[in-house]
Structures are given as C-alpha cells and as structure tokens.
Amino acid sequence: MNYARRLLAILALFPAPLVIADGTDYPLTLTNCGMEISFQSAPENTVTVGQSATEILYALGLSERVSATSVWFNPVLPEFSEVNAKIERLADNDPSFESVVSRRPELVAVQYEWHIGPTGSVASREQFHELGINTYVMPADCDTKDNSTGGDGTRIAAFSPEHVYKGIHELASIFDVAEDGDALVADLQAREAEAVETAQRLALPEDLSAMFWFSSPNESADPYAAGRLGAPGYMMDVLGIRNVVESDEEWPVVGWESIARADPDIIVVASMDRRRFPADDVENKLEFLHSDPVTREMSAVRNGRIVEMDAHAMSATMRTIFGLEALVEALSTMPFEQ
Known part of the structure; x- marks a missing residue:
C-alpha cells in the first residue's frame, strides 16, 4: 500500500489549507486534451455531454450556466436533485449533434472523448469549434489515456484522482470561480484520505x-x-x-x-x-x-x-x-x- 501511505503523508502536511484563489484573467487559454482552447469571458450557456462534467459544474455552483445535459448512468447526487430537475435532459445516452447545437451553447463540457473527440459518436471537437462553440473534455479521460484505439480506450499510465482535480480547477478557472474549485478539491482529498486511513485500520x-x-x-x-x-x-x-x-x-x-x-x-x-x-x-x-x-x-x-x-x-x-x-x-x- 505504498500509494496509500504516500497519499496520507502528503495530505498530512496540509491539514487545513488556506488557499487564496485569484480571479481569472481573461482571455484565458488552456491546452485541453491536446487542443488549445480560449475564453474571452466566463460562458453563460453550457451544454454537458457526460454526467461527470454535469455534476462538477453543479458542485461549483454553476447550475444556472447549464442549459441542457446528457449521458447519465446513475441518478444525480441528491444534493443537486432540485436544480437538476429544472435543466433539460437531451438524452440519457448519446445526444445528437443537432440537439446540442440547437441550444446555442458557448461551451460543451464533455466526459468522454468517444462522445466528442477525433471519432466522436456525437461529433468531433472541430465540428463544434467551426460553429464558434468551445469544447472542454474532462482531463481524466485523456491524461494517461490513449483513446485512438476506439471504444473505451487504453490507459498508458495509471489513473489518479489528480486528473479529476485538474478538471475541477480548470473548469473553475474557465468560469472564474477558483475559490469554489479549491474548496471542492479540498473536500474530495479529505474524503479520499479518510477512506484510505479507515481501510488501513481494517487489517485486510x-x-x-x-x-x-x-x-x-x-x-x-x-x-x-x-x-x-x-x-x-x-x-x-x-x-x-x-x-x-x-x-x-x-x-x-x-x-x-x-x-x-x-x-x-x-x-x-x-x-x-x-x-x-x-x-x-x-x-x-x-x-x-x-x-x-x-x-x-x-x-x-x-x-x-x-x-x-x-x-x-x-x-x-x-x-x-x-x-x-x-x-x-x-x-x-x-x-x-x-
């Protein structure tokens, strides 16, 4: 359990981090899953393709910026059920390209490249960008992963929650809510460390x-x-x-x-x-x-x-x-x- 010990040791150094998050300085340019994207201001209208992007935006307090969602595996987290009920669901599974574009989003936030990517089942990122619609793919699906193999892709290195935290921080920067991003990541890190510590006490x-x-x-x-x-x-x-x-x-x-x-x-x-x-x-x-x-x-x-x-x-x-x-x-x- 070397990873577990390392995780607990690192987090123990920061028992109660005080992070002063800076506001976003626009225009903001990021490299996301191998593609450069730029934002002149925080998007007002976002469509999500993937439950992960949806719930992260909700957790960042950005539900009012989400006009439609799609691709759901499980019910939304209970704390977001009320806000989620007010937002249109384009499809439980893959939405059509036309249904996403018809909502006139400034941003499409994506969980999987196999939905929106080089051979996306919905569309390629270029198809959206040609219409002036930005796309952001959650880094957890492309960092340490090769999706060119088709299907669910192949990991070229081990997944770490750090890739999820990276996505949270970057979405928080895009929407100029960095403090909320810091708070969400800190909460998840604390829960991660507590789960590992509990498991170590079980003597498995x-x-x-x-x-x-x-x-x-x-x-x-x-x-x-x-x-x-x-x-x-x-x-x-x-x-x-x-x-x-x-x-x-x-x-x-x-x-x-x-x-x-x-x-x-x-x-x-x-x-x-x-x-x-x-x-x-x-x-x-x-x-x-x-x-x-x-x-x-x-x-x-x-x-x-x-x-x-x-x-x-x-x-x-x-x-x-x-x-x-x-x-x-x-x-x-x-x-x-x-």
Whole structure:
C-alpha cells in the first residue's frame, strides 16, 4: 500500500489549507486534451455531454450556466436533485449533434472523448469549434489515456484522482470561480484520505483480490471488466487489493472461465439506470453470478462478497472517491479467513 501511505503523508502536511484563489484573467487559454482552447469571458450557456462534467459544474455552483445535459448512468447526487430537475435532459445516452447545437451553447463540457473527440459518436471537437462553440473534455479521460484505439480506450499510465482535480480547477478557472474549485478539491482529498486511513485500520488479508464488472452485451456473455489502470484499478491499488484482470484497456472483455480460475475474493458489480445492455441491470448480474455453473462456484459468490457500486463511480470522475468510500464500507462488513 505504498500509494496509500504516500497519499496520507502528503495530505498530512496540509491539514487545513488556506488557499487564496485569484480571479481569472481573461482571455484565458488552456491546452485541453491536446487542443488549445480560449475564453474571452466566463460562458453563460453550457451544454454537458457526460454526467461527470454535469455534476462538477453543479458542485461549483454553476447550475444556472447549464442549459441542457446528457449521458447519465446513475441518478444525480441528491444534493443537486432540485436544480437538476429544472435543466433539460437531451438524452440519457448519446445526444445528437443537432440537439446540442440547437441550444446555442458557448461551451460543451464533455466526459468522454468517444462522445466528442477525433471519432466522436456525437461529433468531433472541430465540428463544434467551426460553429464558434468551445469544447472542454474532462482531463481524466485523456491524461494517461490513449483513446485512438476506439471504444473505451487504453490507459498508458495509471489513473489518479489528480486528473479529476485538474478538471475541477480548470473548469473553475474557465468560469472564474477558483475559490469554489479549491474548496471542492479540498473536500474530495479529505474524503479520499479518510477512506484510505479507515481501510488501513481494517487489517485486510495480505493478498486480497477483486474484479469489477461493469456490464455485458447480455447476462451470460463475457463481462466488460475493469483493467488495472483505470478508476477501479486506482481503488484497488490504494487499498492494497490485487486486480485479477491485468489488461491496460479501460474495460476489456474477459472470459468468465479466466476470471473463475483467478477466483477473486471480491466482485464489485455496477449499478446503473442505463439499459443499453440487459446486463446493465444489477439484478440480472446478481442472478447470473448465483446461477451460472462457473460463476456460482467462485469464492466471492459462495461467501457473499459481492459489492454493488454506482457505475458512475467506476468511471474516472469525482464519484470515484465516493466509490472508494463505498468499497471501504463494504470491506468493513466482510468476514475473511485469517
């Protein structure tokens, strides 16, 4: 747990940071996911494509600057339910290019490059820029990641919450709310450190292992399992848990037979409102794990060590910290043979 010790040591140096944030000096120019973007002033009208960008803007107190949202995995955080109810949802999944443009935004804030990027399912960034609409992609989806491979991309280095914090700080600068950005990051860092410290007190087994199951094309198909370098990989690494999936892909397809041979101690399954695939439904996942002749014999299933987690927490977002907290809470209730 070297990462965990390092995290706690660093944060201990700043128990109560006092940050005096400067106001944004416009025009502001940033390099975002390899593209230079400039702002003459804080955007008044923003459309979000991705729940991560939406919730960060809400957390920064900018809901009045958001005119429409799209791409949702889980219900909005409870503290934002009232403001979110007043904002148009273009689509639960991918919105059309035309629907986004029709809202005449000054900025489109994006969670995934596979929605708005070089081969985006909605559009490329250039298509928006040609219309005078700025785009900002959350750095957690491009820092340490190669999205040119298609699909969910491949991590070329391990994800860290620092990439989420970078996105928060940059959005706060774009909208001239730097103090709010500092406060949000400080809160997330404190929660991260507290979760790690709590886990260290649990005295978990030395070689604890796990796998994260996001979804599958159908209940019995091979799962989209978390690779070792994404957000679930971060959670496992910081808690000293070994990921039985060794791929660097974000969500590689892994055979159940291979997973069963690795026999993880814990299985974390994604819970979501999305219904693109039958296995998006967490109840279908659980039914499969307990009924399939291969999966029902795995240690995690036989011993009831299955954890349900919001799908959005399994992505590289600020909710990853909430997922870390949920995993630590679940671990505290699990019996392990010593």
